[in-house]
Amino acid sequence: MTQITVHHRSPLPNTYRAARVSSLFNVEGDADFKISLEAPLKDRPWQIGLIKGPSGSGKSSIARALFGARRLKCANRWPGKGAIVDEITPGGSFDAVTAALSAVGLGSVPSWLRPYAALSTGEKFRADLARVLCERPGLFVMDEFTSAIDRRVATIAAGAFGKAWRRGPGQFVAVACHDDVEDWLQPDWVIDTGRGGEFAWRRLRRCPSLEVEIHQTDGSHWPTFEPHHYLKTNNVIAGSFYLARAEGVDVAHLAVTPRPGLREARACRFVVLPEWQGLGIGLRFLTEVAALWRRGVNRFERPMPTLINTSHPGLCRRLRAHDQWMQTSCLLYGGARKQVGLKGGMAGHLRAVQGFRYIE
Structure with missing residues (x-):
């Protein structure tokens, strides 16, 4: 059982405005942020995890405490300015790269020939996922998962990535502020910071159906x-x-x-x-x-x-x-x-x- 406590200390400043805000809203002592939780991640094998909750609820802090600050990334840093089909694992298999791009829903061939900077926000997100699939780290923790893209694109991309990730080894953790990705990503466990850091194992289900x-x-x-x-x-x-x-x-x-x-x-x-x-x-x-x-x-x-x-x-x-x-x-x-x-x-x-x- 892994037990963590996140405590960000924020003593009240000795200023007029801070004192006035403290008085108006009955903030006493300090403005610390603190959350504690138990995460039994070693009790069962797992491949995909999800830390979800509203902004400012401690998601990223929990991810850093559980997996280390160096593991937490918003996306991969792209090594060069060439076409994404060249920049993803340059020494790897061409078939593996195109398979990963198609698996995460970036199957538009003209987009493969564009540099990362020329892609739309949604295409950049899918390209990041494709690169994670090809590099297959033992553990990858992605912060701001789907935060910057349209919600329909977000859910479909999450579903496509979840299926593709389970075909191979490794563990992936998404840190997201939206609830809608859960049913599509199909994580093995969820930490909900909106419910005080509640941890729950989750059974796999079918993704939502589309008519x-x-x-x-x-x-x-x-x-x-x-x-x-x-x-x-x-x-x-x-x-x-x-x-x-x-x-x-x-x-x-x-x-x-x-x-x-x-x-x-x-x-x-x-x-x-x-x-x-x-x-x-x-x-x-x-x-x-x-x-x-x-x-x-x-x-x-x-x-x-x-x-x-x-x-x-x-x-x-x-x-x-x-x-x-x-x-x-x-x-x-x-x-x-x-x-x-x-x-x-x-x-x-x-x-x-x-x-x-x-x-x-």
Whole structure:
């Protein structure tokens, strides 16, 4: 049993204003801050902890007392000014870096090529989490966890990170002033400074569910999603367009177009908005639309298996692991324009294109 006491001494200054405030609000003796608690962290194995409570309630002080001042960090210090895909564990595996970025919901490829300073606040937070995942310290304590980002982004990012962290070793402690991350992060224990430093072990539960609706639409919604797509594509010929909508917000886009002969279809323009990445919405959306086409629920009223080609390493990994998708091809180089037979082609450049088929 670890018992700690945090005591910040603040004797009242001998000034007119301090004396007047003390008199008006009956502050006697001093303005010390003191909190004591018991934290039996050695009683059980754990991977994720949460210290939560309002600002000024002693969260950071408790974290320093439990784990040491050197362990407490607001985020990692980024070593250089290069693209984040280069700055995260430069000597490590490329696949591990892209997997970590995708796992925490930073799956937007253009963002991988930007320096840390050029990212949005939400993207910086996810990049910090990805770097922690790749470096895998034995213990990492993150102060101000999700404090500076939108609450929807915060909860989704917390859920994505929690799942990814549990796939490997190490212990992670989040220090947060918001209650909403608890159900998403799924910590093994919680210290609540809003309740006087109350400690409680917590059983793992499912993250909160999201109801996602699929709507067939036209191509007018693509400009919202296009900046987050890793390719600049031509117009979709004879395409059917779909949107995934959660909590009344459009979160993902997909186009499906028939191939010559109407025997199979091709999925393209597949994008999940960054703030909704990391929850598995995209793959479920893609799989459900492919299932509709396989049953003939399309404007051609013909059953067609769906194919998808992608270079996104995160999507490739998930499709390979999915029991309803089968990998059909893997090309390291794009074909020359004459070989491809298309006006655009891939000009023979290095692009690892992998193909998958929905097999039901």
